[in-house]
Amino acid sequence: MTQKIDVLLTNIGQLLTMESEGIRKGSEMKAIEVIENAALGISDGKVVYAGKMEEAKDFKADRTIDCEGGLVTPGLVDPHTHLVFGGSREHELALKQQGVPYLEILKRGGGILSTVEATRNATAEELSEKASFHLDRMISYGITTVEAKSGYGLDRETELKQLRVAKKLNEQHPIDIVSTFLGAHAIPTTHKEEPDRFLAEMVDLLDEVKEEGLAEFVDIFTETGVFTVEQSRRYLQKAKDKGFGLKIHADEIDPLGGTELAGELGAASADHLVGASDKGIKKLAESGTIASILPGTTFYLGKDTYARAREMIEAGAAVTLATDFNPGSSPTENLQFIMSLAALRLKMAPEEIWNAVTVNAAHAIGRGEEAGQLAVGRNADVVIWDAPNYLYIPYHYGVNHVNTVIKKGKVVFERGQSLEAVSLS
Numbered sequence: 001m002t003q004k005i006d007v008l009l010t011n012i013g014q015l016l017t018m019e020s021e022g023i024r025k026g027s028e029m030k031a032i033e034v035i036e037n038a039a040l041g042i043s044d045g046k047v048v049y050a051g052k053m054e055e056a057k058d059f060k061a062d063r064t065i066d067c068e069g070g071l072v073t074p075g076l077v078d079p080h081t082h083l084v085f086g087g088s089r090e091h092e093l094a095l096k097q098q099g100v101p102y103l104e105i106l107k108r109g110g111g112i113l114s115t116v117e118a119t120r121n122a123t124a125e126e127l128s129e130k131a132s133f134h135l136d137r138m139i140s141y142g143i144t145t146v147e148a149k150s151g152y153g154l155d156r157e158t159e160l161k162q163l164r165v166a167k168k169l170n171e172q173h174p175i176d177i178v179s180t181f182l183g184a185h186a187i188p189t190t191h192k193e194e195p196d197r198f199l200a201e202m203v204d205l206l207d208e209v210k211e212e213g214l215a216e217f218v219d220i221f222t223e224t225g226v227f228t229v230e231q232s233r234r235y236l237q238k239a240k241d242k243g244f245g246l247k248i249h250a251d252e253i254d255p256l257g258g259t260e261l262a263g264e265l266g267a268a269s270a271d272h273l274v275g276a277s278d279k280g281i282k283k284l285a286e287s288g289t290i291a292s293i294l295p296g297t298t299f300y301l302g303k304d305t306y307a308r309a310r311e312m313i314e315a316g317a318a319v320t321l322a323t324d325f326n327p328g329s330s331p332t333e334n335l336q337f338i339m340s341l342a343a344l345r346l347k348m349a350p351e352e353i354w355n356a357v358t359v360n361a362a363h364a365i366g367r368g369e370e371a372g373q374l375a376v377g378r379n380a381d382v383v384i385w386d387a388p389n390y391l392y393i394p395y396h397y398g399v400n401h402v403n404t405v406i407k408k409g410k411v412v413f414e415r416g417q418s419l420e421a422v423s424l425s
């Protein structure tokens with residue numbers, strides 16, 4: 001019997017549904033379900049069919065999209081970005097080339113602090129227009145859900161301004177935005193000698209952030225010259241008591257022990273982890289805190305040592321990957337490039353990489369039940385790729401392989417001609 005639906009994707013060479021009951025940890029990250037010669041049915045913004053093409057004959061769709069034998073996957077989830085900020089920092093590239101370290105630029109009042117100044121000076125409209133431009137680019141790269149941190153205000157007014165911009169964009173833009181309060185991103189020059197007083201001011205802001213529904217998570221930069229592990233523990237415990245989920249910029253540059261702290265506090269994720277200790281890795285595996293690895297940042301900071309993803313996976317931890325999109329240490333919206341770095345530098349297997357940017361990424365930002373999978377009944381957030389199979393995306397690096405992006409059943413990005421599929425057929 002004929003069943004009327006809104007959209008039917010036909011002629012899918014490989015369909016990755018990424019169906020998973022929960023977070024994928026350790027060896028589970030190798031699991032991947034591939035349906036060949038598949039079709040995907042969508043109605044009212046939800047997936048109504050994901051299976052073999054020959055079993056989809058009874059669907060009558062308002063719109064049919066021929067995927068030309070290409071790959072179809074869930075929309076990608078980027079679980080760590082600094083989306084809303086003023087200005088840009090291209091002038092820092094020359095300093096980096098001269099060998100000036102990232103933390104030294106910050107110490108001189110540049111780095112994060114220069115973006116703080118630009119963000120304080122920008123109007124909400126200017127910030128929104130700029131962030132919207134970056135969101136459009138993210139969608140074009142296949143990202144349909146993104147986390148966005150504040151942290152370029154370091155004062156009440158500007159932190160709230162950033163978070164309100166993100167909240168409004170979440171309502172207006174097709175992409176789903178999950179907000180994190182990162183008021184503890186750096187010590188402002190006004191509080192240089194009084195980091196504890198500064199953290200107390202940020203704690204005072206938390207009730208307001210909660211009441212206005214401006215953030216679900218609270219994050220802190222635990223790093224040499226920024227906040228100590230002890231300060232981070234006290235700060236995050238207060239945030240946890242107020243009902244926020246936790247995240248930590250942990251062991252990005254110096255191995256201070258932020259990874260252990262994330263596990264100890266039951267954080268949703270510990271992010272960066274380049275200097276994570278053996279003890280920290282063990283703690284991640286035991287605690288269920290997701291290891292959020294940001295290889296684009298290591299690449300852009302010109303480091304040779306990357307986070308020990310293999311050891312984390314082998315210890316049984318769940319790994320996710322993110323762009324860390326920000327104006328200083330990782331100015332890119334291209335999560336596909338991050339997938340290539342994960343293959344080449346982190347030695348992650350393609351199956352692990354796909355689990356990292358879908359299932360685990362969604363869980364890292366509290367969207368495990370909605371995003372990152374194409375099971376019947378879930379949101380139809382879908383990417384149609386100009387690529388013949390899932391191995392192809394990390395392999396052919398540095399370019400955009402997206403053909404079409406569908407968000408909650410609506411086409412939100414279309415490249416038009418399927419260049420790769422044409423040349424690959």
Ligand SMILES: N=CN[C@@H](CCC(=O)O)C(=O)O
Binds near residue numbers: 112115297
């Ligand atoms: N390390 C701290 N925060 C960002 C960088 C922010 C910036 O440099 O503007 C990060 O995750 O890399």
Ligand SMILES: [Zn+2]
Binds near residue numbers: 080081082249324326
């Ligand atoms: Zn970050």
